[in-house]
Amino acid sequence: MTNPIQLPVLFLSDVVVLPGMVVRVELDEPARAAIDAAQLAARESGDPAQVLVAPRLEDHYASYGVVATVEKVGRFSGGAPAAVLKAGGRARIGSGVTGPGAALWVEVDEVDTGTVTDEVRALADEYKSLVVGLLQRREAWQVADTVTRIDDPAILADTAGYAPWLSDDRKRQLLETPDVAERLRLVVEWTRDHVAESEVSDKIDSEVRESLEKSQREFLLRQQLAAIRKELGEGDPEGGDDYRSRIEAADVPDAVREALLREVDKLERSSDQSPEAGWIRTWLDTVLDLPWSVRTEDDNDVAAARSVLDADHHGLDEVKDRITEYLAVRARRAERGLEVVGGRGSGAVVLLAGPPGVGKTSLGESVARALGRKFVRVALGGVRDEAEVRGHRRTYVGALPGRIVRAIKEAGSMNPVVLLDEVDKVGSDYRGDPAAALLEVLDPAQNHTFRDHYLELDLDLSDVLFIATANDIGSIPAALLDRMELVSIDGYTEEDKVAIARDFLVPRQLERAALTADEVTISDDALREIAANYTREAGVRQVERLLAKAFRKATAQLAAGSATRVDIDVASLVDLIGRPRFTPDVAERTSVPGVATGLAVTGMGGDVLYVETSVATGEPGLTVTGQLGDVMKESARIALSWVRSHADELGIPASAFERSIHVHFPAGAVPKDGPSAGVTMVTALVSLLTGRPVRSDIAMTGEVTLSGRVLPIGGVKQKLLAAQRAGVAEVFIPERNRPDLDDVPAEILEQLTVTPVGAVTEILERALVQAAAGAEGVAGEGGVAAA
Template identity: 60%
Template structure:
């Protein structure tokens, strides 16, 4: 029998194979401010029992910030990566690179290019700092980077990291965070006990809706701190012994509300359709208004609309002209001017997802049929009348539910996104998935139904089973 080969003979033995350490992923947390990206990195360090090091890269413009200076320079020192390792005192800390999307570029070099080597698991086992001058092994470090905007990070750098998206908190989540963490912290900071300040769920909801407009919870914590200080002053002045905050007393303590979210319309109107929009600070509803008037057949667009939104309006106008007979629109209507306006006029708006809302408002204005005020809709449209999927559905629906709407018209390809909604919201809403603009109009216009590809107005025929009547109940 042949002698067993020793590990020294070029073949790794089982012990050395076990000693090979798995390289962890390099994580990139992307999300709006205040949603807990930095806190999660601290929690990772605490849960894994590792040291935690944080360096902020916001405004770093010099390659030497990362790699260090050569020792021939006066005032030379190591780069921030090795300084962080020295501070940690171990080879495997959790290393947070904060605000990696705010790196600057100057004539002294590009720090994001220097980071390429640091964040590449295939190369960072021999990272050379200019000050140290010898290779240093960073392969056991768990790097976590944070950013607000993914598009501001150079593509080669983003390619080396595993992106984890953080979305903004819903109102229910903010309420729970405030109840468990923010309120106890502010009570302690203001020298109050839980018995001296009682804050009910309704008052907390009023505070969140009327005084904060953000994706995270920083402003909410500031408002709770202000509330705590007001109560502490009253107790110190012996005016009261304890304060129970109700929705009515929130304004008395914090002043008048500074945020005014939209509310659902109270009645049907001709030419006014309800849409939904999404911003990093959450979703809400918007109204698209269309008005036909005497003129030469021009289309007027106002409301600070971006190019994509203007194109959606033109596509809706062209669809209405091409299908006037099926939509019950008189040909004379197109000889009049049509004005489309999206309030509020001071806020820039863009994106394709208001396509179906614009189409509903245009067809309503031209045909004289009112749009249902209790239905919110979203979806991109094509010239052929197809309804295409959109993004940010969870935030849009939550914003519309907060505004008082529970019936929704959505692209059928977005049906799977409804799983992201909390169970209590899914139970309250009625969703109609659609694929064609005709189905949207049959649901959005009062008294309309779709049969054999044509819109019919008046009371729908029960025996005909209109195509758009298939509602998805949650």
């Protein structure tokens, strides 16, 4: 027996620690006091921090414990304080003593475990064989190898502290048994009993499995399970009876009910261990969760619906008119007693096409609120798997219904407003074409019997109001585009942006910045300056970002105490959001011959497109640059052919075409394609070869033919909005696009002179200015005479 030592006591009630064990313990207040006292004593003595770990008993104090070293103090993953203890030898607890800290200190004597005799080694070998055999039967190979390598009988006996089949009372008995031979006798006896019980249990299970056929065993287990649940007063949440009762109570179509009952029959015949049972339950839950007979009642008050749309969005009259017309038709059919819910072709499919930031997505929410319907958004951007629309076959692992079915389930009604966002960004690959799968969804003549691959049931989508959004309708397949009613949202004028910012964006950003209208104000002139010179976009997204930036700066000023109120005007914009990013440059770009201003439409809206031309000594030919598509390259060749064929009329000598002609579209990093730059290239080439500059206040759009006719183009409204933003005074458009002017806001037509032309010569007559006196054309030695 060694000399007594003094240690703080750490009592544990949930675990019995034997020598050699490493345990993690949660530190309550007494345990924390014991750990702190041990660490304090260790710092004073220079020895490792040690505590006496003893079991907590209800009626008396334990007489034995283990001397444990504090390996680490920290926290569990949940944040509770914890410590890692490594148990050493046994110790007999003596009388209490005083020590540092708030812990209970005692005097302990480490006890001798006895000598190792042949009897002890025989007991150790027997216990080891019992434990290793038990672990191998449970396939705990790594633990079995660890036990095999233990040679010390005392350490081997104390490994019983990890045995889950031993109770805490038995482990406490081992702790209080210092003699190794006696401990080995106890664990050998207990382990034999456990092995015998395990063998009997395994033998019974084996005999039952061999005596019962598969169907009989399943029947018996089901009956036993039902009896146990009945005794416990619990229902059968996954059984066929429960599904039958749910099907009987569900209000579903007859065809759906028959399909559900067929699947319930399969479920009752299948085993609970069969994967098919899980698939059937998932399918049944999905079908039963669908709102087959739930429909929200539409608010047919046309005036109230229009007021909701007007309150949420500025402008967009065409969209608002379309929704108002839809409501008016439904209200009239309701008044006359006609069917207004369901039925073939009663749904509507609207495509909102326009650049980003014009309010397409938020408009869908406003439409749902105006109709009194549920709203669901389905994001289609980047979807390349047809199963995302039609669903997966149930034979696949992890099969799910398509996004349309999930949207109906999420909405909780059969007539929601479903927003198909970014329908133009749907792709296709080896997994199918989602755009083709949308054909059935968006066809009012077919979607009353839409069939999802997962459900394999007819789903009526005819009363769903589908609203699709897109930036570029050119990337939408023609067959899909044909099934939707196109409503273009081409962008906002400068005055529209000011009104939207004043009525919608400023209040929203003030709220987000925790400001009030009494603390920060912004003038209409400042809003107009932001819309005109700080942004060049069709929508108002960048305007809102700049307003948010300005209000954040204002909040910082108020927080610093440098001001009690911030009034934002044009002069203060530079300090808040920087200098203007955009300035008119049409006059500068077209100041030399050979440069013309065109108009184009991109996914971001209308934009100004410059065409620059030059000639150089070299092999005759045409070079076209600017990352152009095949259509624009053909337009360039057509333009040069027309200019060459009319060279005499234009006063251009034949020698002008014996040099290398280069046509360039600046911003080469931006892809460009489309049939609308032909007249611009003709004008630029004629300007170059005649030495006559193009007027700086005009822009043009249109495709030219070899005969000089100007063909119609698309996106007239967006192009005129871009011309107005760029400060252009006159725009030439094809004669056949004259009807498109009806869709252009009146304020734009007041600011622009729009001239429809039928032939490219009409543009040349008005677009080219007279060459300066003594100026020479770039084509000939003596210049080209002005036409």
